[in-house]
Amino acid sequence: MSKRPKRLRYGRWRYLSLSAAFLLILITPLLNLYFHFTFIQGWYQSLGIGRLWIVSPLEGLESLLISKYLYLPSLIGMLIPILVAFYLGRVFCSWVCPISFLHETVDKIRAWLFRYHPITWRDRLVLSLRLLWVALIGEFLLSMILGFPIFVFVSPPGLVGRELMLAIIFHSFALEGFIVLAILLLHFVTRRFYCRYLCPLGGLLAFLGQKRRLKVRLKSRKCSACGICEKVCPLGLPVNRGGSYSPYCWNCGECVDYCPTGALKFYWKRSYYLKPVSVEASKARSGNPLPDE
Template sequence: MRKRIFIQFLFALWANSYFGFLIKGGIYTGKLKNLCFPGLNCYSCPLAIMACPLGVLQHVMGTLRALPQVALKAALYVLGTFLFYGLFLGRFICGWICPFGFLQELLYRVPSPKISLPRATRNIKILLLIFLVLLLPLVLQGEAGYGEVWFCRLFCPAGTLEAGFLNLLIEPQLRTLIGLVFYWKTFLLGIIFLGSITYFRFFCKLFCPLGLIYGFFNKVGLFRLRWQEEKCIRCGICEKFCPMELKIPKELNSKECIRCLNCLNSCPTKSIVLNTSFRFEKELDFIPLSVAEMRYETRRKETRGTPSRKNHSKFS
């Protein structure tokens, strides 16, 4: 756990390591800014040295109708970026690299009552991806014929924190431009901070479109978690230590897993391992039951006088 937090800290520090703004002013515009940082880190932050993939995706959608040829070339770059990061890292990015994910984990350490929310609330990020990231930038055009980056403009808490407040701090003349949108995003940032104190990775679980995109690669990417049935004693410790509240092994490689590896490290029999392979294996990637459900099935069959069967595939 400490190792992961230290690595998160190093990535957050590296992603925001440009201090030239103290001398030159403005944001970094060097060659690294042409590349996307894997995690959620605002392009407009004076400290940021790379671009945000979510911001670039919105720009592509916003220019698709006005400059289709240019936008299609940019779309190939964005698609390649997501494929590369998704296939080779997946949601390891969320669990080990993303600066805003790191900040949420620090906030969760603040002493407070901790809560749990219905799983259905996690579908909010699907709506944000569809409407604010993809549809609205494409459909709603400004006077110049380009779409807005609506997620960045109306919702992104990383942008509010890293670009909004920091730019206001170092460039006081910008304060005259403060309006309703800034107050709304400040209010939203406060809600997300309060939520992160009481609910582990509040923004990641409910709102983050970037994590959702990487989550689609969890079943097909290079790194996948594997459950070894012959070693498992059905103790349920893995589920107790899962901060994303997943059903294990059923959801080991679901889109919600941030690859924190708590389940792997907490397992007393080492029945969960991390494999590196692009090969799809249905019996390992689609396990129908969780450990708790397996225990229930075993007890139910024993109550009926039916010997429990060992292979998990027979529980379905």
């Protein structure tokens, strides 16, 4: 029981980060409307902090592919999210995305009302995770065939921000808000159904983060194959069978929090292209690199 306070570390921090990210897009239009504070503008489709612009890579790429026009501020704005995805993987999805915030809030309410817990929950509809690539490629192909970007106005991460802005500034909701409700309803069928299988932005970030530096490492020697990690993983990844190394993993740290044996840890891969040091070599260098448990 001495390990108890160490548990749920990442979960707390993640919810804090998600709340802060949600508050940012909630407070920005209010400040803009009532105090004419325009230093921070926009939401996770395009966020402007002073002169620094951040453009969502999916929307930017789609706009670039369809209009065949390079616009430098847009490219530079896409650079930051692309670099973050390249080094840290899909962290936007699990640590920032307002849809994620809504999902986790719904989960908290369910835990409070119906004693919901991910370990006792059973997903009703489990599909192949490869569907994410189908969503990403299909999305691009369909928009290029139609000649209109599709994702841009049904992109749930951006949609939440737009709905909030419309509600605060224009005192009205757009019809697209129902998409957010539909996604939250799908969550009652399978955990994070939309994030798992359908989100093209998640697909793009997963693609960019294939060779990410930050990963959850599984120490097989410590693992007791209890399967808790697979149960608590919001994406249903088989973490004890190497699921955290797959491109789908979004580094939320849920499995690290729940692992009873401490077999799962975040680690930063120094350089992807250097070969890992073999056990023999490390043994030779320092007398006892792997102390017995």
